[in-house]
Amino acid sequence: MARRLIDLSMEVFQGMMVYPSVTKPVIVEMENHAQMARSMGTDVLGAPHLPNHCMIVTGDHVGTHLDSWGHVNPAAPRAEGIPIDYCYGDGVVLDFTGMNPGDEIEVDHVKRALDRISYSLKPLDIVLLRTDAALYREERRYLSDHPGMTKESVTWLLDQGIKMMGIDAPGFDPPVPDMMRRGKYWEAHLVMLEREYYHLENMCNLHMIPPPYHSFTVSVLPIKWRGASAAPVRAVAIIEE
Numbered sequence: 001m002a003r004r005l006i007d008l009s010m011e012v013f014q015g016m017m018v019y020p021s022v023t024k025p026v027i028v029e030m031e032n033h034a035q036m037a038r039s040m041g042t043d044v045l046g047a048p049h050l051p052n053h054c055m056i057v058t059g060d061h062v063g064t065h066l067d068s069w070g071h072v073n074p075a076a077p078r079a080e081g082i083p084i085d086y087c088y089g090d091g092v093v094l095d096f097t098g099m100n101p102g103d104e105i106e107v108d109h110v111k112r113a114l115d116r117i118s119y120s121l122k123p124l125d126i127v128l129l130r131t132d133a134a135l136y137r138e139e140r141r142y143l144s145d146h147p148g149m150t151k152e153s154v155t156w157l158l159d160q161g162i163k164m165m166g167i168d169a170p171g172f173d174p175p176v177p178d179m180m181r182r183g184k185y186w187e188a189h190l191v192m193l194e195r196e197y198y199h200l201e202n203m204c205n206l207h208m209i210p211p212p213y214h215s216f217t218v219s220v221l222p223i224k225w226r227g228a229s230a231a232p233v234r235a236v237a238i239i240e241e
Contacts, residue, residue, distance in 0.1 A: 001240050006209060008128075008166075008218075008235035010137060010202045012063040017142050019170045019201075023059030030055050060230040064202045066222045067172075071229040072192035079231035080224050086163040086198060091126045091218035091237060092119055093209050096147055102178035103147040105129070107156045117213045123161025126218040134168040134204035148174035149188040158197055166200030166220065166235070200233060209237050216240070 010016075018024050029052055031039060036050045060079070061067075066087070069076035094113035096105055114121065121127070133146035146169035157165060165172075173179060173188045191197060200220055209216065217238040222231035 004239040006237040008203050008205050009064040010204050018062055022061045025058035025062050028055045060228040064233050064235050065230045066200050066233045067230045069196055072189050079228040080226040082222050087220045089124050089126050091216050092214040093128045093130050093206055095130050097132045099147040101145040102174050104150045105147050105153050107153050110153050119214045121160040126164045127162050129167040130206040131169050144175045151187040154188045154191045158195055164198050166203045168203045168206045172199045
């Protein structure tokens with residue numbers, strides 16, 4: 001059986017679009033190959049030039065990342081405590097591309113998306129929410145043109161035994177202006193005050209996962225950053241063909 005990998009991770013680069021108030025990434029080459037050879041003294045020995053090295057400064061919510069439980073709940077573990085048992089498993093893609101920017105993804109929307117693919121969730125499935133916002137992730141509208149989850153829809157998924165979810169948008173909730181307009185602030189995130197769960201943001205390429213949109217494996221293993229509120233992830237879908 002052939003195996004195909006689909007990269008669900010966003011490229012991180014200087015000048016990329018990031019969530020409001022998140023530190024933008026800076027990636028600087030500190031020494032190129034020739035400079036490093038000089039600093040190590042190998043240039044006068046006729047040895048091959050050593051590799052280069054870079055400095056990276058970035059917020060922990062840049063690019064494809066996994067929010068820790070402690071991102072919202074002060075009493076909960078942070079990024080180093082994300083259980084890796086929840087980060088590798090069977091995936092399912094739910095299609096919300098027909099929704100409008102700023103819409104709330106309600107429980108009925110989730111149930112209808114499952115009905116469309118004739119799938120019943122099982123505990124520890126990894127649920128990926130497809131909005132296709134990531135298709136314009138280098139445009140300003142990426143920050144505003146996507147739907148987002150509600151408290152009720154997150155809670156319903158948790159009741160089905162789901163612990164890990166992800167979205168191809170900059171935030172798991174509706175965009176900030178829509179939350180402000182409704183007077184409902186990060187309610188999907190705030191479920192973490194009551195229950196343990198984890199979600200990914202800034203995923204991409206969910207449109208590349210083929211029918212039946214389930215029966216594939218997902219790996220979303222996070223970097224073990226002690227004390228961070230989130231951790232970068234190289235998210236991958238593994239398709240057996």
